[in-house]
Amino acid sequence: MSRIGKQAVVIPEGVTITLGKDHVITVKGKKGELKQAIDRDISVEIADGKLTFSRPTDQIRHRALHGLYRSLVSNMVKGVTEGYVRKLELIGVGFKAANQGNTLDLALGYSHNIIFEIPNELKVVTAQEKGQNPSITLEGIDKQLIGQVAAKLRGLRKPEPYKGKGVRYVGEVVRKKAGKAAGK
Numbered sequence: 001m002s003r004i005g006k007q008a009v010v011i012p013e014g015v016t017i018t019l020g021k022d023h024v025i026t027v028k029g030k031k032g033e034l035k036q037a038i039d040r041d042i043s044v045e046i047a048d049g050k051l052t053f054s055r056p057t058d059q060i061r062h063r064a065l066h067g068l069y070r071s072l073v074s075n076m077v078k079g080v081t082e083g084y085v086r087k088l089e090l091i092g093v094g095f096k097a098a099n100q101g102n103t104l105d106l107a108l109g110y111s112h113n114i115i116f117e118i119p120n121e122l123k124v125v126t127a128q129e130k131g132q133n134p135s136i137t138l139e140g141i142d143k144q145l146i147g148q149v150a151a152k153l154r155g156l157r158k159p160e161p162y163k164g165k166g167v168r169y170v171g172e173v174v175r176k177k178a179g180k181a182a183g184k
Helices: 060-081 143-155
Strands: 016-020 024-028 033-037 043-047 050-054 084-091 096-100 103-107 114-117 123-127 135-140 166-169
Touching (some): 016 043, 084 143, 143 166
Antiparallel strands (some): 043 050, 084 135, 096 103
């Protein structure tokens, strides 16, 4: 058995999970609603406030999907109860971030500002305090969407290995390379 797949997903109070036709799981909570299509081979049972997944055979495909769908639904349950937050910081002279609604305006050292549209499902907050690096905070209920948007933002100017300038996750450690060797 898959170590992750065989664990049951505990359904907290205030969360309703329904398995609709076409094998679509719907998770509703106080923060919103998420849907996920499940492969027909994976069977889902809801009993005693727990959600369990099982697979028909030990084929590689079934083993992979078993743990995958359990993790996806577990992330959905956590998202509709607590939500997810992802923070990024801009490190570099003149790097700035500002937002109006869900439109992010980034100055990342290019000849022009980058206008980045954040999906409506997410909430974005920018902060720029004196003595601190500018920061971007993404909040939402969909872990996959937050991760994807954060990765796209980071990809606009990845941290370079010599000075560490660029967009990085808060707490991310960038390995720095040694510069040129001293003159002989």
